[in-house]
Amino acid sequence: MFGNYLPMKPKKVLILGSGALKIGEAGEFDYSGSQAIKALKEEGIQTVLINPNIATIQTSEGMADRIYFLPVTARFVEQVIIREQVDSIILGFGGQTALNCGLELEETGVLERLDVRVIGTQVEAIRNTEDRKLFVEKLNEIDVRTARAVACSSQEEAREAALNTIGLPVILRGAFSLGGKGSAIVSTREELEKVLPVAFSGSPQVLVEESLAGWKEIEYEVVRDGKGNCLTVCNMENIDPMGIHTGESIVVAPSQTLNNHEYHMLRELAIRTVRHLGIVGECNIQYALDPASDEYRVIEVNARLSRSSALASKATGYPLAYIAAKLALGYTLHELTNLITRRTSAFFEPALDYCVIKCPRWDLEKFTGAEVKIGPEMKSVGEVMSIGRSFTEALQKALRMVGLGVNGLEPEAFEFENLEYELQNPSPKRIFAVGKALESGMGVERIHELTGIDRWYLYEIDHMISLGRELKKHEEPDETLLRRLKKEGYSDLGIAKILGSTETDVRMLRHRWHIRPVLKQIDTLSAEFPAETNYLYLTYHGGETDVRSSWRKKVMVLGGGPYRIGSSVEFDWCCVNSVQAARELGYETVLVNCNPETVSTDTDTCDKLIFDEITFEAVSEIYDMEQPYGIVVSVGGQISNNLVLPLHQAGMRILGTSATDIDRAEDRHKFSSLLDELGIDQPKWTEMSRIEDLPKTIEELGGTPILVRPSYVLSGAAMTVAHDESHLVNFLNRAAEVSPDHPVVLTKFERNSKEIEIDAVADHGEVILWAISEHVENAGVHSGDATMVLPPQKLYLETVRRIKTIATKLAEKLQITGPFNMQFLAKSNSVKVIELNLRASRSFPFVSKVTGNNYIREATRRMLGVRDPLVNKALDLDYVGVKAAQFSFSRIKGADPTLGVEMASTGEVGCFGENFHEALLKSQLSTGFRYPRKGVLLSLGPVGDKYRFLEPARILAEMGLKLYATPGTADLMTEEGFDVIKVGKSRQPMEPMGLDIIDRGEVDFVVNISRDYDEEGRPDGYFIRRRAADLNIPLITNMQLAIAIVEAMSLYKEEDLPIRHWGDYVLSGQ
Amino acid sequence: MKLVLEDNSIWEGRSFGASTGFEGEVVFNTGMTGYVETLTDPSYKGQILVCTYPLQGNYGVPEPEKRDGLPWPFESDRIQVSGLIVTRHSERHSHHAAAKTLGQWLGEQGVPAIEDIDTRALTRLLREKGTMRGKILPDSDSQNRATNLPTIHMPEVVDLVSCKTVQHYKRGDIRIALVDCGMKRNILRSLLKRGLSVTVVPWDYDLASLYDEVDGYFISNGPGDPKDADVLVRNLRELLKRQKPVFGICLGHQLLALAAGADTYKLPYGHRSQNQPVQDLLTRRCYITSQNHGYAVDNTSLPHDWDTWFVNVNDETNEGIRSVSGPFASVQFHPEASPGPTDTAYLFDEFVRMIARSRFVNVR
């Protein structure tokens, strides 16, 4: 087998992961990495993985043989190579992070020196795709057209190219970056000047290119083996044309508007290009296609697994990453089998008999000041995939899955001040603007002109909307109409809303006429061959279900839905572990999820994968078909948790803690009286439904600051801390929009409190596993953004004891069976409860991997009634785990990169150390922190904080760093005898200005802590923080964290940080 | 309208083409694009086609455009499929080249079509029970008893689709005869594009009579059972005794095999798709091909002086043969694509090379 293209079978392979989830690099790489590891292990090859992302499945027991929770940077990778003596490295499974790291290792000669061979696509091919200039040259050699462009390495060159060589409009694009970072379409000179510095900050080379905005954007996923066999697995068409990043576009597979000639012209070009580049494994090629002719341009080739390839795998059932890993080992395509049919070979192109839609999920509203527009840069944080047998069925499903609280493409879902403007200047809501425009009779032609969206999609949507209008004429639909509505993707709830009836009414009507969805298989060959596949979706376009339900005892697990701020890969880890635990006990597992970036939706994770909505309608239909023993709702995060009551009320069996008890914890009033009843302290809070009551309410709470929030949300949408009354009034208007039917909840904000979390598993009210983690940042920084330490370092024993007691009391009272999580405020010895989540939480993978007790596995076993004795290992750990948040501020233009009670991070890492400082540094280095070498810019906020930072400042000075500070800070520090350069901020012009020294690259670390607000209501220091984020300069905005990092740096030089794998710390680790 | 199958299953849907009935063999195709090319492929003559891809007609139907002197992208001068079954067709299409909707086109050409049918379930049935005959009937026929439905007598189907007169296409100095058994135009285009002068002859033409005028023969695709075209098999046998290149595609491949003394048989449900993987047994290279056939060459029946050239990677059926003793070869799949992938277009170059070589040898 080996030898076809690889002369020698590798013995030990190093796989680079992609690190924390960030915008542009998310869960898809957990999926592809996990598949690669499986594929290599099957061959008896040892695998070593470097990935600090502790919430991933690839960094779990039973995956890679050795796991390093370390930064994926050349320095650490080199040391792991030395320690592990690996003979090969594979670069294509960890996104751009891994690719760039691999390039660096090769260019600096490390790979050669250590005799490590790159398997799969070779570095030269990678370079030819990444370096735009080489890329264009390569493609010219085979007569494949690329956009007219000039690669520039300075701003002057770029200016010349944009204005003269190419001519405006142009698009600026960074080489060696991902998610279109630094890309911008520029039509005027002024715009050009603004964008140039930003473009060059992210990439040493910038491409000035003719603008192809408005052309169709098409992608192909290509695989090629070392012998040159090559095929395209799937093509995809962006509904939003060129100019909107594929990650920001609604995407359809297969293409809908290409005829045979166009489809196969692009396919042939793809194969020609990939052969010429010499890819071995998988890659993705993107085209622009003129909607009015055969003209095309190749936009780019990604010589690695990508977000699109994860999508293509899920869309077709073709396991791209798995196959790519096998190809890297020298297999040829036809030697591998099609894992879906199990009787045909992997050398085939899937034929789909359904339509797939990917829809991005954005969270831009969470960022104050963020520009709510989409374009050539990626800003979305997650995505969903829907499957249907008509375009509209899939589209409406997708829009429901995204979790905006809509029932599909409801024309009235959102208000638009100026519809035409909205259509022309796209925001995440554009598709709803299209719906609204069609509803209000704007006409397909005009909408096409404004949006560039192909008319075919508009016709389909128009047809669907007109059916909704038809329904409005009826009090009750007749059978034919109801059937047609369901085929167009209307949900029961959506229909009920139009009719003014209830979901139950519509459901009953539907059942009376036997209008039920059927389960269809995704079998890669459109039923041409019998397939044993367990990969299924629901559709109302069918008369027959493909698979019968078995007689085995089943457990149904609800997945986490799209990744978004507040809920991402950690819940996927929980789902996968829960499914595994149930499988181990002999249950047949049925998993429902709709996120293509996940491992839970890998066909071999569970016995039956239903790729569909996590809504009452879908879940109850599946329940009826499958008749499971029960449903696990507590591992998928808040979406599934919110279904508990309706599912329970409809007679479905919920496993673990009872639905009514879950509701007692979720409902603020019920929970509050429960706490009172048990004598447990909580921050003072009250509910207010009239703004006139405000002064009285503030008084009741004992004055500001006050935390404002709506109930029943996960990660604090529209939650804020108001420091005075006027601020509060301002904010309330915004919050009211979030849930008009719900009054606002006002809570006394506890200043200078520590925040503590407990993650636990209980069984019939008895707590059997628990771990207490401490936040580095004081309360007020959302627990998802905070730096968590396990075991806690600075807690009083008494505090720990009280927390344990509270958790025990509540578990007992609510008869908890399964996972739960609580957050506390602690000041001196007093402990107050923030909240109780009767489900798995974000930190479950972290505590499981740090303690060595798998919390989800245990929780699932308990929910299924299995009790084995176990030891809670959290109690004596002789090492420390630190979890740190990853922010993606540089991608969210305009957003203030600061921390508050609203969660803002997109991902996280978890690292180990002998002590807190070691683990902290590793975790920070994993999320983009770099040891400063030049200078530090300090803005230290309130006076108290300024004094507190004097000692750390001294350390920084001793490290030989030049200190810069904004006026207030500088004055105080000078007084204290520091040698510090005073710099101006926006409100106090002086020489030099803070922004200038950042631009000039004189500082490489910014500590900026602020509480005041400027005239525009932006916190002071916004511009400095923003610039630091834009230029990728490490930025810390929290005092406790800043102190801890500086302390740690004084104890460890970067090269002194020990290189240890998971198993070195945790016995059960790998 | 509805489709009633041999096994008495009834598939009800909405009519969107002509409202005439039809009786014929029901087959399925898994291609995701290319309905214009597919529907005009004469190999479908007499068949009712089920599309597994649910959305059809999205980019409408274009006006014919002249490419290599032939109307493009139509594979013949009319819709050849005798009935069409889909899940959903586009009432409104979108493409810069579109001139009419799929429904209009079907209507104009008198071809019945039904939508709103679970084509996946139908396909599974055909796969399990094998290809069946079926009737397209109006809803009004509540007894499903219609008799005298239009149909096509399959043994004569090749005669029906083949040209009646000889046509000349003049290009370069290499001249070949192309036998039209229901030829797809892209075969002709592919040959012309390579500078060959082509004489298209009817299927039953006396091929040996052209021997001195041409440098090689090309046998096209076509509908039906190869064993029904015994005139052509006999004619081919004559050619195999000599040394001028003969190349066949699809039906042409099966006929060449019969002429060589091999046997053909009916597949349970045929290969009709654009994603059939084949492997060249000599080079081990694999290609994705477009296919449309219900009969196949029996690999085990090949005479000793013939080799299997290509096999199907999925089910190991024969996909091509090659003679050891003369310049004769043929493939089951469609190197001319249209619709489908163009991976094997190089075979036309191979044919040109065969001619060049044989000219050289013959001169010597």
Ligand SMILES: Nc1ncnc2c1ncn2[C@@H]1O[C@H](COP(=O)(O)OP(=O)(O)O)[C@@H](O)[C@H]1O
């Ligand atoms: N020449 C161009 N004109 C207009 N838009 C473009 C052009 N090139 C790229 N884009 C848009 O920018 C997006 C990002 O570009 P791409 O090269 O794919 O970067 P990334 O590596 O981030 O995927 C594309 O998806 C496309 O919508």
Ligand SMILES: Nc1ncnc2c1ncn2[C@@H]1O[C@H](COP(=O)(O)OP(=O)(O)O)[C@@H](O)[C@H]1O
């Ligand atoms: N009363 C309070 N005083 C100070 N900080 C608080 C208070 N309540 C909540 N917080 C902070 O706000 C964050 C988010 O609040 P929480 O109720 O946990 O929202 P979510 O449901 O989004 O997790 C907490 O992690 C904590 O840092």
Ligand SMILES: [Mg+2]
């Ligand atoms: Mg791209």
Ligand SMILES: [Mg+2]
């Ligand atoms: Mg919380």
